[in-house]
Amino acid sequence: MNATNHQFRLAARPVGMPKREDWKYTSEPVPEPRDGELLVKVLYLSLDPAMRGWMNEGKSYIAPVNLGEVMRAGAAGRVVSSKHPGFAVGDYVIGHFGVQEYALSDGKGVAKVDPKVAPLPVYLGTLGMPGMTAYFGLLDIGKPNPGDTVVVSGAAGAVGTVVGQIAKLKGCRVVGIAGGADKCRYLVEELGFDAAIDYKSEDVKKALKAHCPKGVNVYFDNVGGDILDAVLTQLAMHARIIICGAISQYNATGPMKGPSNYMSLLVNRASMTGMVVFDYAARYGEAAREMAGWMAAGKLKSREDIVQGLETFPDTLLKLFKGENTGKLVLQVAAE
Structure with missing residues (x-):
C-alpha cells in the first residue's frame, strides 16, 4: 500500500495540563500485514480521561505509554488488508489501535462490530x-x-x-x-x-x-x-x-x-x-447485549461529541479536562 501513516507519539511526560509539545506528529509508510496480522484503517478515536494517566510514569493498573511510542487510544476502524484467519477485508472492528491513521494488529483485543446495529462512535462510548x-x-x-x-x-x-x-x-x-x-x-x-x-x-x-x-x-x-x-x-x-x-x-x-x-x-x-x-473483560458481551437492548427499546440514550481531524488531537483531548464536552468525546480520523 503506497500510503502514509500519520501518528502522534509521546515526546515528553506532561507536567500539569498536557500541551502539544508533549507529542510528536510523525509519519511513516503504511505497513503490510504479515501472516496472522491485519491492517486497520482508523476511522474514529476514543478520547478518554484515562489517557492523561497513561502518559505518566509510575505504578498504575496499566503500563504507561513509553516515550517515542504511538499514543495509546481505543479506536474503531475498518480492516483494509488481512492475513489473519479471523478477520476479512471490510470488517469493522474496535481495539486499542492508537492515535494514528493505520494500525497493524495481531488480533488480540480486537472485536468485530456491526455498524448496522449502532453507529461506530457508539461502540467507543455507550457500547464501549x-x-x-x-x-x-x-x-x-x-x-x-x-x-x-x-x-x-x-x-x-x-x-x-x-x-x-x-x-x-x-x-x-x-x-x-x-x-x-x-x-x-x-x-x-x-x-x-x-x-x-x-x-x-x-x-x-x-x-x-x-x-x-x-x-x-x-x-x-x-x-x-x-x-x-x-x-x-x-x-x-x-x-x-x-x-x-x-x-x-x-x-x-x-x-x-x-x-x-x-x-x-x-x-x-x-x-x-x-x-x-x-477486570470485567470476560463479561463485556453480557453488558453490551443488555445495553444494546435498552438502546433499541429507547430506554438508553447515547450522545457523542465528534471532532474532525487527527491533527487536532492534542487540543481536542484537552476538551475533557476543561469540561467542554457533553457525552462521549470522539475524534473522527477518516470518513467511513
Missing part, C-alpha cells in the same frame, strides 16, 4: 469502554436497590450519562453533578435525571442536602477532590462509593487532594471501592 465502566461499576460495586438515591459526578460525560440512565432503569432516584447550566438541563430534560447540581454556580454540599434528604446510597465518583469530600458528608447508612476516576486531580502539579471527610465511611458503615473496567 465508558459504557462497560458505568454498567459494571454501578451494578457490580454500587449494587443499587429500587428507591436508592444514586449520585454521579462528571454526570454529563461518557460514563456519567450512562450511570444515571441505568440507575433510573433500576428504579433509583438520580442526582447528577456537572459543570454548567446547559449540561444540567440536558441531564434532567433529556436523560431523565431527577435533579442536577451545577458545581460551577452552586454550593455542592448544600445542594446535596436539598436533593438527597435521606442521604446518598450510591455515589459513582468520576472527579475526586472537593466534590468527593462534599458527598462524603451526605452518606446514608451502608452507602457504596465507586471510585472510577479523579479528573479534577489528573493535571495537578502538587500533591493529589485526598478525602478529608473519610471518617464518614466508618460512621455510616460505608464502603469505597476502586473500579478498573479491564
Whole structure:
C-alpha cells in the first residue's frame, strides 16, 4: 500500500495540563500485514480521561505509554488488508489501535462490530469502554436497590450519562453533578435525571442536602477532590462509593487532594471501592447485549461529541479536562 501513516507519539511526560509539545506528529509508510496480522484503517478515536494517566510514569493498573511510542487510544476502524484467519477485508472492528491513521494488529483485543446495529462512535462510548465502566461499576460495586438515591459526578460525560440512565432503569432516584447550566438541563430534560447540581454556580454540599434528604446510597465518583469530600458528608447508612476516576486531580502539579471527610465511611458503615473496567473483560458481551437492548427499546440514550481531524488531537483531548464536552468525546480520523 503506497500510503502514509500519520501518528502522534509521546515526546515528553506532561507536567500539569498536557500541551502539544508533549507529542510528536510523525509519519511513516503504511505497513503490510504479515501472516496472522491485519491492517486497520482508523476511522474514529476514543478520547478518554484515562489517557492523561497513561502518559505518566509510575505504578498504575496499566503500563504507561513509553516515550517515542504511538499514543495509546481505543479506536474503531475498518480492516483494509488481512492475513489473519479471523478477520476479512471490510470488517469493522474496535481495539486499542492508537492515535494514528493505520494500525497493524495481531488480533488480540480486537472485536468485530456491526455498524448496522449502532453507529461506530457508539461502540467507543455507550457500547464501549465508558459504557462497560458505568454498567459494571454501578451494578457490580454500587449494587443499587429500587428507591436508592444514586449520585454521579462528571454526570454529563461518557460514563456519567450512562450511570444515571441505568440507575433510573433500576428504579433509583438520580442526582447528577456537572459543570454548567446547559449540561444540567440536558441531564434532567433529556436523560431523565431527577435533579442536577451545577458545581460551577452552586454550593455542592448544600445542594446535596436539598436533593438527597435521606442521604446518598450510591455515589459513582468520576472527579475526586472537593466534590468527593462534599458527598462524603451526605452518606446514608451502608452507602457504596465507586471510585472510577479523579479528573479534577489528573493535571495537578502538587500533591493529589485526598478525602478529608473519610471518617464518614466508618460512621455510616460505608464502603469505597476502586473500579478498573479491564477486570470485567470476560463479561463485556453480557453488558453490551443488555445495553444494546435498552438502546433499541429507547430506554438508553447515547450522545457523542465528534471532532474532525487527527491533527487536532492534542487540543481536542484537552476538551475533557476543561469540561467542554457533553457525552462521549470522539475524534473522527477518516470518513467511513
